[in-house]
Structures are given as structure tokens and as C-alpha cells.
Amino acid sequence: MRPYGIVYAGVGGQGVLTASSIVGEAAIRRGLNVVMSEIHGMAQRGGSVVAEMRIGNARSSIVPEGEADVILGFEPVEAYRVAHKGGENTTVIMSTDPIIPFTVSVGKETYPPVEELVGALQEKFRVVTLSAVGLARKAGNLLTANVVMVGALTALPGFPLDREEMMEAVKVRVPPRFVEVNLKAFELGYEEVSRCL
Amino acid sequence: MKYDMILDPTPGRKAFLLGNEAVVRGALEAGLSLASTYPGTPSSEIGNVLHAVAKKAGVYFEFSTNEKVAMEVAAAGAASGIRSMVFFKHVGLNVAADAFMSTAYVGVRGGLVVITADDPSMHSSQNEQDNRYYAQIAQMPMMEPSSPQEAKDMIKEAFEISEKLGLPVLFRMTTRVNHMRGVVEYGELVKGKPKGRFEKAPSRYVPVPSNARGMHIRLLKKMEEAEEMASTSHLNRVEGEGDVGIITSGAAYNYVADVVEEHGIRARVLKLGFTHPFPRARVREFLKGLKTVVVVEELEPYMEKELRAMAQVEGIDIRIHGKMDGHFPRHYEYTPEVVKRGLNSALGLNLPVGGVKVREITVPSRPPVLCPGCPHRATYYAIGAVLRAKKIRDETIFTTDIGCYTLGIQKPYEMADYLLCMGSSAGAACGFAKATDQPVMGFAGDSTFFHACIPALINAVHNRANMIFVVLDNRTTAMTGHQPHPGLPIDGLGDEAPALDIEKVVRGIGIEHVEVVDPYDIKETKAAFRRAVEHNGISVVITRRECALIMDARNRKAGIFRKYDVNQDMCTRCYNCVENFACPAFYRDEEGGVHINPYLCDGCGVCSQRDVCPFGAIEEVKKE
Numbered sequence: 001m002r003p004y005g006i007v008y009a010g011v012g013g014q015g016v017l018t019a020s021s022i023v024g025e026a027a028i029r030r031g032l033n034v035v036m037s038e039i040h041g042m043a044q045r046g047g048s049v050v051a052e053m054r055i056g057n058a059r060s061s062i063v064p065e066g067e068a069d070v071i072l073g074f075e076p077v078e079a080y081r082v083a084h085k086g087g088e089n090t091t092v093i094m095s096t097d098p099i100i101p102f103t104v105s106v107g108k109e110t111y112p113p114v115e116e117l118v119g120a121l122q123e124k125f126r127v128v129t130l131s132a133v134g135l136a137r138k139a140g141n142l143l144t145a146n147v148v149m150v151g152a153l154t155a156l157p158g159f160p161l162d163r164e165e166m167m168e169a170v171k172v173r174v175p176p177r178f179v180e181v182n183l184k185a186f187e188l189g190y191e192e193v194s195r196c197l
Numbered sequence: 198m199k200y201d202m203i204l205d206p207t208p209g210r211k212a213f214l215l216g217n218e219a220v221v222r223g224a225l226e227a228g229l230s231l232a233s234t235y236p237g238t239p240s241s242e243i244g245n246v247l248h249a250v251a252k253k254a255g256v257y258f259e260f261s262t263n264e265k266v267a268m269e270v271a272a273a274g275a276a277s278g279i280r281s282m283v284f285f286k287h288v289g290l291n292v293a294a295d296a297f298m299s300t301a302y303v304g305v306r307g308g309l310v311v312i313t314a315d316d317p318s319m320h321s322s323q324n325e326q327d328n329r330y331y332a333q334i335a336q337m338p339m340m341e342p343s344s345p346q347e348a349k350d351m352i353k354e355a356f357e358i359s360e361k362l363g364l365p366v367l368f369r370m371t372t373r374v375n376h377m378r379g380v381v382e383y384g385e386l387v388k389g390k391p392k393g394r395f396e397k398a399p400s401r402y403v404p405v406p407s408n409a410r411g412m413h414i415r416l417l418k419k420m421e422e423a424e425e426m427a428s429t430s431h432l433n434r435v436e437g438e439g440d441v442g443i444i445t446s447g448a449a450y451n452y453v454a455d456v457v458e459e460h461g462i463r464a465r466v467l468k469l470g471f472t473h474p475f476p477r478a479r480v481r482e483f484l485k486g487l488k489t490v491v492v493v494e495e496l497e498p499y500m501e502k503e504l505r506a507m508a509q510v511e512g513i514d515i516r517i518h519g520k521m522d523g524h525f526p527r528h529y530e531y532t533p534e535v536v537k538r539g540l541n542s543a544l545g546l547n548l549p550v551g552g553v554k555v556r557e558i559t560v561p562s563r564p565p566v567l568c569p570g571c572p573h574r575a576t577y578y579a580i581g582a583v584l585r586a587k588k589i590r591d592e593t594i595f596t597t598d599i600g601c602y603t604l605g606i607q608k609p610y611e612m613a614d615y616l617l618c619m620g621s622s623a624g625a626a627c628g629f630a631k632a633t634d635q636p637v638m639g640f641a642g643d644s645t646f647f648h649a650c651i652p653a654l655i656n657a658v659h660n661r662a663n664m665i666f667v668v669l670d671n672r673t674t675a676m677t678g679h680q681p682h683p684g685l686p687i688d689g690l691g692d693e694a695p696a697l698d699i700e701k702v703v704r705g706i707g708i709e710h711v712e713v714v715d716p717y718d719i720k721e722t723k724a725a726f727r728r729a730v731e732h733n734g735i736s737v738v739i740t741r742r743e744c745a746l747i748m749d750a751r752n753r754k755a756g757i758f759r760k761y762d763v764n765q766d767m768c769t770r771c772y773n774c775v776e777n778f779a780c781p782a783f784y785r786d787e788e789g790g791v792h793i794n795p796y797l798c799d800g801c802g803v804c805s806q807r808d809v810c811p812f813g814a815i816e817e818v819k820k821e
Contacts, residue, residue, distance in 0.1 A: 002459075011563065021378075024213040028380055034213065035344070036378040039320055046781060046797075048563045057458075059344065060451040061377045064533035066552030083555040090553075101563045105784030105794075106775055109561035120556040 003058035004160050005067045006153070008051040009082045010074025011099045015146030018173065019072070020051040022150050026161045026169035027055050037061040046102070048078055052085075055160055071125070072153055074132065074146065075099050080117045083124075090125045093152050093193065094118065095132035095145065128152070128196050135188040141178070144185035151189025157197070163190065200249040206386050214381040216374045217242035219345035220284075220312065221250070222383065223352030230279035230307070230389035231257045233267040233689075235648065236677035237286030238321040239375040240314035244284070244680060244689075252690045255388060259689035260680050263619070263648040268293035268311070272300045275309035275365070276402060277393030280356055284312035287328045288618065292649070294331070300365050301335045302404050302412040307393060308356035309365040311337075316372050317495050317530035321676075323599070323618065325528065327496035332367045332473035336416050338423045339367040339473035340432065341447040345379040351432065351470060353384075358426060358471075362419050367473070371495060373448040373530055420474050428478035432470030435483060439463030441544060442483060442490035444500055446472050449493045452536040460548055462540070475503035484515055491543045492519035495531050518543035567604050569782045570745030570799035572716045573669050577610040578778050578809070579722035580638070580667075587730055589636050594629045598622035598641040598650075601676045602669055605640065609779050612640065620649025623666060627653060630662035636730070637664040644674035644682040646699060651706065657735050658707040665729045665736050668699055672743040679747065703737045710736035717742050717801065719808035749799050759800025760818040763791045767814035778809050 006023065010016040017038055027034040036053040052063045066087035073079020073094040086092070096114050103109040121127045130152060136145035147170060153159060154166045167183060174182045202212050203222050214222065220243050224232070232251065234244045244260065251258035257274075261267035264285045274281030283293075290297060290313050297311065313331070316322040332339035340355050342348040348370065355366040400408050427433060437457060445453045446469040457464050467483045469476070484490060492501040501519035508515060520527050524543040526535065537548040567574045584590040597605055597613040598621060606613035615625055626639035641650050646668050657664060674680040681687045681694075688694035703711050710732045712725045722740065729736040752758070763774075768791055775783045775791060782797035783804075793804075795818070805815040 021213065024378060028211055028213050033380055034378075035380075036213075037373065038215070038376050038378060039372065046563065046568070047565050058455060060455045060533055061373070061379070062452070062532050064455075064537075065550070068552075077560045080555070080558065080560055084552050086555070087552045100784065100794075101561045102566055102781035103564065104561045105781070106779070107785060110559075111561055112558050116558060117560075120558055124553045124555050 003054040003056035004069050005063040005085075006053045006070045006072060007063055007068045007082050007085045008053070008072045008074070009078040010049050011078060012047050012049050014049070014074045015143070016049045016051055016074055019146040019150050020053055022147070022166070022169045022173045023053065023153070023161070025173055026165045029169065030161060030165055032160065033057060035059065035061040048081065050082060069158065070153060070156060072149055074149055076114045076117045077111065080121065083121060086125050091156055092121050092125045092127045093149065093156070094121070094127060094129050095149060096129050097131055097133040128193055130189070130192045132189070135192060136185055139181055139185035139188055141181045141185070144182050147174070147182045147185040148189035151186035152193040154186075155190045155193035155197070200246050203246055203250050204253060204386070205383065208383055208385050210383045211380050212383065213378055214345050215242055216345045216348050216370065216377050218246055219349040219381045220352055221246045222381065223349035224282050224310070225254055225256070225386055226349070226384045227308070227353040227356040228280050228387040228389040229256050229282055230391065230393070231271060231274035231281040232283070233259050233261045233270040234284050235261055235264045235267055235289060236674050236680040237289045237314070238677055239316055239372040240284050240286050240312065241677040241680070242375070243312070245678060248680065248689055248691065255391060257690070260682060262683055264289035264293040265296055268296040268300070271309060271311075272296060272305070272365075274393065275305035275307045276303070277395045278306040279390050279393035280308045282310045282312065284314070286322065287313050287315040287326055288322060288324065290328055290331055292619065297331070298335050299404055301337050301416055302409060303402050304363040305359060305365055306363070308359035310352060310355045310359060310368050311365050312368040312370060314370050314372070314375050315496070318372070320372050323616070325496060327499065328367075329369055329472065329499045330497065332369070335367070336420050337365055337367045337473070338362060338427070338471070339369055340470055341369045341472050342374055342470065343447055343450045344374065345377060346381050347470065348374060349381050354432065361426070362423055364419055364423070369447070371448050371530065424474035424476065425478070427471040427474055427476035430471040430476070433476050433479050434468055436466045436468060437464055439465050440486070440488060441465070442467065442487040443493055444469065444480070444490060444504065445493040446470065446500065447495060449495050449531050449536065452531055452533045453493050456533060456536055456540065456548065462546070469500065472500065475500065475507070477507050480504065480507065481511070481513075484513060487515060489516045489518065489544070491524070491540065492517065493525065493536060493539065497527065564607070565604060566607065566781050567601065568745050569780050569797050570748065570801035571601070572671055572740065572742035572745065573602050573605065574610075574778065574780060575716040575719060575803050576667065576669060576722065576740045577605055577612055579716065579719050580612065580726050581610065581777070582808070583723050583726040583730060589730070593636040593638055594633065596622045596625045596629065596637070596639040598645045600642040600645055600669075602640050602642060609777055619645055620653055623650040623653030623657065626664045626666065627657045627660065627662040630657070630664045631660070639664060639666045640669060642675070643668060643670040643672065643684050643699060647683045647697070651702065654703065654708065655706050661734065663734055665738065668737065668739045670699060670739050670741040672741070673747060675744045675746070679744065699739055708735055708737050710734065711739070713739045713741055715742050716740040717803050719803065719806050723808065745799055745801060752800070759802070760793070760795050760798050761800065761802060761805055761815055762793050762795070762818050764814045764816050765790060767812050769812050769814070771812070774804050774810055774815065778804055780804060
């Protein structure tokens with residue numbers, strides 16, 4: 001089986017690595033091979049965070065350019081930044097809530113309109129948009145936005161793990177007192193993408 | 198506890214581990230007794246895991262003052278017959294090099310594994326030196342894992358080989374392996390000896406010239422033995438069949454193996470895990486029947502040079518491709534694309550490279566910045582104001598050091614003019630004070646102060662260097678993820694420990710003008726720096742306030758969420774806060790109004806002081 005490639009892109013503090021570790025946990029529980037790169041530079045907070053994952057028969061934890069099955073964008077600009085990982089069959093799931101970098105708020109750079117980013121990605125990929133923050137608020141805790149994204153990912157046709165397996169992994173990977181609210185967030189993300197497809 | 202899974206006794210359990218976590222598991226399966234380090238990315242998590250589990254596992258673990266001390270501690274452990282491990286980032290081995298070299302001469306009794314975490318692409322480093330050459334300089338066996346599972350298994354192997362040869366083993370990892378997560382299958386945990394015993398043998402352990410001469414000869418003999426072991430080791434294995442050969446190691450192997458498989462390339466791949474001494478017999482065997490061989494390795498052409506030298510000496514007629522004939526780059530980490538391009542070029546293949554091109558849109562960058570609430574920002578702000586008032590802001594040379602304060606290079610602070618390595622803030626400041634007539638100010642953090650600044654400050658005192666030295670004391674080793682250091686009342690095992698007082702240390706070495714200030718108090722901080730500038734001779738200012746991330750975590754736990762905002766009626770839009778204090782929580786709206794992003798504001802309140810907002814427009818947000 002060709003390895004299934006996922007590129008997770010967001011900003012430090014959004015829980016990108018927790019989200020990817022939930023998927024990794026589910027893959028291991030199913031008995032699938034999984035490799036992942038989590039590279040973070042000097043920034044303790046607020047910098048770009050990218051995790052690359054391949055599920056299946058792969059040794060390299062870097063998703064080759066063109067071979068991402070999914071780009072899971074936790075933030076619009078960050079989703080756009082990893083577009084070179086996409087190919088002909090890539091789906092982009094993008095949370096449309098921007099996090100404005102400091103360089104923009106002090107007027108040194110500009111943040112492009114989110115519609116423009118979505119438009120450019122739509123020219124090449126299937127794009128599903130949602131507001132992870134909005135759905136997390138609906139679930140009852142803003143900090144569950146990352147698990148909304150995991151639910152959204154799970155709803156994609158072709159994603160190699162099923163809903164129940166993923167929910168088990170959520171239970172294992174989040175602190176016990178937050179399990180319920182995270183499962184709700186997962187459901188909301190899952191439903192949102194199921195509806196869009 | 199976060200790292201409980203590392204101590205799971207169940208053999209056969211599969212866990213999703215980071216390379217660095219797998220290293221700890223491997224060492225615990227090998228009967229580790231002692232470990233030491235100085236934190237440095239990409240090796241930092243090895244220490245974080247040990248800090249959490251060592252005591253429970255019955256292992257002695259310490260965060261040493263610096264890498265040289267860590268090396269010496271581990272060497273003594275191994276000389277006492279217990280399995281010991283020392284680890285640091287690649288440039289850490291430069292600090293440890295003096296001890297490292299001699300350890301090869303005097304050898305070990307218990308296994309000693311020295312882990313170097315190299316950083317191709319410099320994700321968090323000042324250079325991308327290839328530490329495999331250290332194995333050659335020191336004459337030490339070396340191993341290079343490619344994945345977390347291999348890292349775990351190879352650590353055990355490294356201890357075995359170390360003990361068989363009586364030599365330390367250099368264990369060379371790279372960021373992409375340290376920070377790669379993969380499935381790791383556990384073996385049995387083995388309890389290490391709690392204590393060793395040192396058997397005196399001065400002729401063996403004391404390399405005075407008369408002893409050292411014999412030691413060198415013995416070392417060269419051992420390396421012959423090591424080469425034989427490398428040539429028969431299962432860590433050096435062949436995969437696939439074809440008339441083209443590929444020799445590869447470390448992270449590069451992963452890309453080679455995937456590309457060969459995915460594109461059905463007919464190639465025989467020699468995957469080297471035991472890479473020094475270069476396993477010539479194994480390679481000779483591999484080359485039989487091949488007309489062309491390609492070497493794929495990150496950074497320097499270490500294996501390629503060994504191969505070319507061997508082919509020349511032995512008169513082997515084969516085409517060798519790699520970096521030296523321009524097919525592969527000598528810089529940055531490799532990717533599947535780099536490997537495909539290199540193979541296309543070397544072998545005349547036509548592998549597809551790259552994905553689809555998306556319409557170009559200019560997107561903003563997210564450079565690393567000092568966090569909201571960072572005490573360093575307040576320090577820089579206060580110093581900037583004092584020096585500008587004295588009209589020496591542009592004239593002053595600012596030496597900086599390794600830590601978050603390298604970010605002092607950014608606008609508007611711009612207080613990082615010169616940096617070499619750990620401790621260079623103090624040493625280079627001495628030099629600038631002598632070489633120029635400019636004012637000189639050095640910056641180092643608390644952990645860095647203990648690591649390498651003290652000898653340089655002694656130098657400054659003795660040689661009468663006129664300089665100001667600032668210790669940005671945020672009560673932790675912040676940039677590598679908040680490890681303790683000798684100034685804190687906690688040790689590597691998590692036990693209570695004596696905390697050294699930086700002020701007493703600097704007074705003790707003869708510095709008389711010393712002040713300790715809270716940088717959150719801008720007015721007092723400015724006053725202290727005014728006095729330091731006016732003082733003739735060396736002065737030290739310790740700006741002491743804990744890292745904002747530690748404060749934030751504590752506040753979150755306690756349910757404290759203080760926020761500040763700008764009172765629009767009082768704001769005159771002078772923009773001093775945005776432009777000179779420059780906390781990332783500030784932003785301007787389209788009409789030019791200044792606001793504070795409540796998600797970023799950490800409630801430090803420094804900006805509400807009159808020294809930042811002279812109009813008192815920044816106020817704490819009252820809870821409804």
C-alpha cells in the first residue's frame with residue numbers, strides 16, 4: 001500500500017503535535033506502521049509548526065512533495081505555506097480562523113484575505129473549510145480546536161482509520177477530565193466535513 | 198506522568214516514540230547506571246525524559262554545568278565499571294572535545310556511549326558541523342541510527358561494543374532522527390548496577406606522555422579490531438539487487454530506501470549503521486560486480502572520501518558518485534526531493550520531483566519572537582532608553598550568547614552585534630573592551646552564565662576590561678525547554694539541591710559593582726543601568742525575573758487570567774508601546790488605534806508603567 005501522507009500545519013500553541021499524536025496512536029493500535037517528523041525551530045510560542053506523517057510502508061518521515069493525501073491546515077496562511085506538499089489527489093482541510101503574526105500587527109507585512117488563500121488552493125486541490133475555533137466553542141472549550149481538526153480529518157473518504165478507532169485514541173491522548181469535551185469537538189469536526197463532502 | 202510509557206516493563210509493547218525517547222528506552226534496556234548532559238536541541242528531550250524517569254529507574258542523572266563536565270562525569274562512571282551515557286547537541290561536543298579526546302586514550306571499563314545530535318539545516322543551531330569527523334580525530338567507533346526503533350536497538354549494541362573494545366562509542370544522530378516519531382517495539386528492561394568501583398591503574402588512566410605514547414599504539418590496534426567488528430556487524434547490511442550500488446547511512450537511508458522501492462530502481466543498497474572505522478572488508482565485498490556506486494549521506498562527504506581513498510589504495514576500478522563530483526549538496530538536511538535529484542543527476546534517471554505549483558500569494562512570516570511577558574524585553578527596553586539618553590546607543594558593542602536572547606538581534610531591540618558560542622558574550626566582551634574604545638555590553642542567561650561565562654569574567658577582572666555584563670536571570674534554561682541548572686534548588690533527579698547565587702559568584706571573583714534588579718520594574722532597571730554605565734571598570738547587572746512561560750503555566754493552573762488593554766480615550770497614538778517596547782500582543786487597527794490581543798497578553802503589566810506608556814492609557818481589564 002502506498003503510504004498515506006498527512007501534513008499538519010499550524011502555529012505554536014494550537015495543539016498541532018497533540019492532534020498528530022492522536023492519529024499516530026490510532027494507527028499503532030490498528031497495527032499499522034506510522035512515522036512522523038515534528039520539527040520546531042527556536043520559537044517557544046507563535047512560530048510555524050509543521051508535522052509530517054506517513055501511515056503505511058514508509059521509512060522517511062518527510063512527506064515527499066506532491067504526495068500529501070491531506071493537508072490539515074490549522075490556520076489559513078500555514079495551510080498555504082505547505083501547499084508544495086500537495087499533488088493531484090490532495091485534499092486540504094483548512095480552519096479559516098487566522099492567527100495574525102506580529103509582523104502584520106506592527107504593519108511590516110500584510111495578511112492576505114482568507115478567501116484569496118482558499119481560492120488559490122482550490123485551483124489545484126479539493127478544499128474543505130471550517131472554523132475549528134467556532135466548533136470548539138460550540139463543544140464547550142476553545143482549546144479543543146485541534147481535536148475538531150482530527151474529527152474533520154477522520155471524515156475524509158480514504159482516511160485509513162475509522163471513527164471509533166480515532167475516538168479511542170482521543171480518549172488515550174487527552175487528560176481524563178477533558179475527554180468528554182474533546183469527544184464532542186471530534187464529533188463536530190467529523191460532522192462538519194461529512195456534511196461538506 | 199508524561200513519560201511513564203518509557204518505563205513500561207512489557208516486552209513486545211509497541212509505542213509511538215520520538216527518537217530521543219527511544220534512546221532512553223534503549224539505554225534502560227541496556228542496564229544504564231549513569232547519565233549526564235547539558236541541554237541542547239535537538240538532544241534536549243533525552244534529558245527531559247531522564248529528568249522524569251531516572252530516579253524511578255534507579256539511574257543517576259544530572260544536568261551538568263556544561264558539556265565538558267558532563268563528559269568527564271560520564272567518563273568517570275565508565276572508568277568505575279558502570280554503563281554510562283553522555284549526550285549533547287553537535288556544538289556541545291566542541292565544548293567537551295578536550296575530555297572526549299583523552300577518553301579514547303584512557304578507555305573505559307563499563308560501556309560509555311557519547312551521543313551527538315547534529316543539526317543539518319540548523320533548525321536551532323549556529324552551524325551544521327558534521328560530527329562524524331570527531332570519531333576520526335579521536336579514533337572512536339561510531340554508529341548512526343536511521344529511526345527511533347534503530348536508535349533504541351543500536352544503543353544496546355553500542356554499549357556492548359564499547360565494553361568489548363574498552364572504548365567509548367560515538368553515537369551520531371541528526372535532528373530528523375532525534376525528532377522523528379515512529380513505532381518502537383520494547384525489549385526487556387535491565388536494571389543497571391547502582392554503583393561502580395574504581396580499580397586504580399595509573400598507567401592506564403593517566404595519560405602523562407610516557408603513558409600516552411603506549412595508549413596511542415593500543416588505540417590504533419583497537420581500531421583495527423573495531424574495523425573487523427564493523428565489517429561483520431549486522432548493522433551494516435545490504436538490501437535489494439541491481440548493478441548500481443548505493444551506500445548510505447542515517448536519515449539519508451530513509452529517503453534512499455523509499456525512493457528505490459517506490460520507483461522500482463534496480464539497486465543494491467548498503468545501509469551502514471556502524472560507520473567508523475569504515476568497514477572496508479564489508480564494502481569491498483559489496484562492490485563486487487558493480488560498475489557504479491553512489492554515496493548518499495548528509496553534510497560532509499565522510500563515507501565518500503573513505504570509499505574513494507579505499508578504491509585508490511586497493512586499485513578498485515569503479516565509478517563513484519556523490520558530493521565530490523557535484524551530484525549531491527554538502528549543506529542542509531536531505532529530503533526525498535534532494536535524493537531524487539541527486540540520483541537523477543548521478544545515474545541519468547528521470548524520477549519525478551516536486552508537487553503541484555499553487556498560485557503565488559505573498560504571505561507573512563512568523564519569525565521567532567520574545568514571548569509576551571518575556572523579562573528580556575523589559576531589560577532591552579530599559580537599556581535602550583538609558584543608552585539613548587546618554588547618546589551611546591549606536592556606539593555600544595553588544596555581545597550576546599546562546600539562548601532566547603539571541604532574539605535581541607531583532608528590531609527594535611538590536612542588542613546582538615556579535616555571537617560565537619556558549620560563553621562568548623563574556624569572552625568577546627573582554628576582547629572588544631581591549632581592541633576598541635567603544636562601550637561594551639555583554640548578555641548571557643543564567644544557565645549560560647554557569648556554563649562558560651565565569652572563566653571569561655575572571656579574565657575581565659584580572660585584565661581590567663571595562664565592560665558591563667548583564668545576566669538575564671530568568672531562573673531556568675528556557676530555550677531548550679526549561680531544564681534546571683546550578684542556580685536552581687533542584688537537580689537532574691528532581692531532588693532538592695543547593696542553588697548557587699550568581700551575585701555571590703561574581704562578587705567572589707572580584708567584581709565590585711554588582712546590582713540585582715527586577716526587569717519588570719522599568720524605572721529601577723533604568724536606574725541600575727545608568728549607574729553601571731557611569732561606573733568605570735567592570736560591572737555586572739543581574740536582571741532577575743522568571744521566564745514568562747513558567748509564570749503563565751502557574752497562573753493557568755491557579756485560574757489567574759490577568760489581561761491588559763488600551764484605554765482609547767487616553768491613548769495619544771504615540772506608538773511608543775508598539776514601536777519601542779514591541780510586545781507581540783500589541784496590534785494596530787485599520788484606523789491606527791492600538792489594542793492588545795487578549796489571547797496573547799499574559800498579564801505581566803510591564804507596558805502599563807509610565808516608562809512605557811507615559812499617558813497611563815494601558816490598564817488592567819477589570820473582570821465583569
